[in-house]
Amino acid sequence: MITVKDLHKSFGETKVLQGIDAEVAEKEVVCVIGPSGSGKSTFLRCLNMLEEITAGEVEIDGEKLTDPNVDINKLRSRVGMVFQHFNLFPHMTVLDNVSLGPRKVNGVERKQAEKEAQEMLEKVGLGDKAKAYPGSLSGGQKQRVAIARALAMNPKVMLFDEPTSALDPELVGDVLEVMKDLAKEGMTMVVVTHEMGFAREMGDRVIFMDKGVIMEEGKPEDLFDNPQNERTQAFLSKLL
């Protein structure tokens, strides 16, 4: 589903990604972990071109992101993105937040889009909040709306950029539940996270990044219980 070849990304002189090679298969859940500043968020943002790619190739669902002829908007519409800070549209109701994309990007009729949006909200357990504005929701509810908003586009892949990092600890669980359901349904997911519990339980594969490269990757039980790389060991030992 996703193929990344020798991906480089620099901000001016600063090299943030220094040659990433990775694959994500269909229906696979890949968790990306690593210390802050390791480039894991930048890596994720490169997957839908929120960051311009300095060098290398990214292919999603058979289309090359880096090809200048590719319709980036069309490609993005098939890649759902969930942000650390939710980025809900504060001037719209929850229902409008979720139905805007389908209406404006996919050209779905308002009635139909709203019906589907309502279904998505039910799915994340917020069916009763359709008429509310984001400002009146808790962090956990906001993030679930953000997930519903991304799902409403019927994406082939979902990217999560530290989806629970801005949440109060007691609200993390609800968001993780929704993500688990999604994983069980067979959604292809790339999750940048600090939730090792989630990575261990739901990840088909875990990638450990540091200093702009992938240091180690493998099945969660191998990587967490028997890390081979020195840096992975150091990082994991600090978490315990």
Add this chain to the structure above:
Amino acid sequence: MFDNLTVLFSSPHYTNALPFIWQGMQLTLIVTFVGVFIGFVIGSIFGLMRLSKNKIIYGIATVYIEALRGTPILVQALFLYFGVSEFIGLNFTAIQAGILVIALNAGAYIAEIVRGGVESVDKGQTEAGRSMGMTSTQTMRYIVWPQAFKRMIPPLGNQFIISLKDTSIFAVISLGEMTYLMRQYVSTTGDPFVPYIMLCFGYLIITVPSMIILRRVERRLDV
């Protein structure tokens, strides 16, 4: 001196000059409303140009904005009404020139209001829109602009009041707004005191309610 004060209560100008105030006020309002409205269109375009990454587009907008903010509006009126019309052989009426000057002048200030408003919207909003596959135009129209516009309302209201007062300088191009008509009235009667008090109140009667409304709107937007 205190004897003179009795004229404040019994001046014949109150009845005699009132029709001039009334007539002038209508033109003042027309020129201000039409001018600021066109200025808003101009300001929106140039304000968005100022946000462009394209250096030429950014440059054009910057030159326009700085040229108009850096010269007095009186000079702009003289230049446009006398200078430009002479040069291109096009005779503006005073009203056309007045509206144009307000539009161009307010447009430059509004461009900066627009730029500031758009810039104040969190980048994550744009990213959320773009990541759903919306074009940059759609993202601006449905997501960024509505939020930016809300924040632009208070400074736009201020600009309206400033432009309204600016119309008084169009007396120099014989635009028959409030100030011009009262100056004429004074020169025929030879008595300036009460008529100019009336002129002040002619402006205050528009500006004070505007400011009160504006403050209310501001308070409501805060929430």
